[in-house]
Amino acid sequence: MSKLLEGRVAIVTGAGRGIGRAHALELARHGAAVVVNDFGVSLAGEKEDSPAHDVVAEIESFGGRAVVNGADVADFAQAEAMVRQAIDTFGGLDILVNNAGFVRDRMLVNTSEEEWDAVIRVxxxxxxxxxxxAGAYWRAEAKEGRQRAARVINTSSGAGLQGSLGQTTYSAAKAGIAAMTLVAAVEMGRYGVTVNAIAPVAKTRMTDGAFDTSEMALPEDNSPIVAWLASEEAGDVTGRVVEIDGSVITVENGWAHGPSRDNGTRWEAGAVGPALRELLAEAPAPEPVYGTGG
Structure with missing residues (x-):
C-alpha cells in the first residue's frame, strides 16, 4: 500500500473509539505519526476510562508511531498543550483532524441550558x-521560512447541513463547524494550510439507538477520504465539505445566493409577500430535515 503520509505528524481528537479511532489507524498505516487524543467520556459526556492507550498499542503493533493525549479539546490551555505535545514528541505538526464530540439529543423545547452548553462546547x-x-504554530513556521503543507479536516454532519429532527443543539454546532471551515480556509491559506470538513455517515455509539443503523456504513469507510485530504497531494482542495456515506462521496454545495429582486427602493411590508412568494417559487426546494420522512 502506498504511504500518502510518510514523515507527517497528525493529531486526531476523539480518537479512542468509532470514527476517530478509524482515522488514527488509517493515518498511521499511511506513515503518519499520530497523537491519539481522547478525553474519555461517555456518549452523554460523563467522564470514563479512555481507550486511547489501546489505539496507540494497535498502531505500534504494525510498526507505526503514536502517543496518547488525554486533553479536553474544548479547554483552551489543554488544546495548546496537545499541539505542543505533537511538536515536542515528533518534531512538528502537519495534520489536525478535529473529530471529538458527543450528543445529548432533545427536542428544542425539552433542551436544558446545560445540555446546550455542553454540546456546543465540545x-x-x-x-x-x-x-x-495549530494555526498559530503554522503561521509562525511560515514567517520563519519553514512553511508546512498543513492540513485540517474538521467534522461536520448532515445534521449541520440539512438539519436533524430532535437534534437542534447538535445541528447548530455542526453548522457552525461548516462555517468555521470556510472562513479558516481563507484566513489560513496564506500559511500553506488547507481546511476542509467531512460529514461522515457511520454506525457508531452516537448513532446506535437513534434510528435503524443496520445498513449504515462502518467508521473506517470514512477514513481513506480523510487520509487523502491530509496528504500533500491535496494542497489544491480547501474550504470544502465532503459527505461520506459508505462507497459514496458527495461534495456539499452549502448555502448559495438564489433568486433575488431589487425593488429599487425600501420595501413596503405589503409588497413583500407577493415578491417573496414569486422568488420562493423560482428557488429550488430545500432538502428535507433528517427525521421528517422527506
Missing part, C-alpha cells in the same frame, strides 16, 4: 481551540 469550541493553536 463540538464548536472543541474545534476552535485546537485549530487556533
Amino acid at each position: 463540538h464548536l469550541k472543541g474545534h476552535f481551540a485546537p485549530l487556533r493553536h
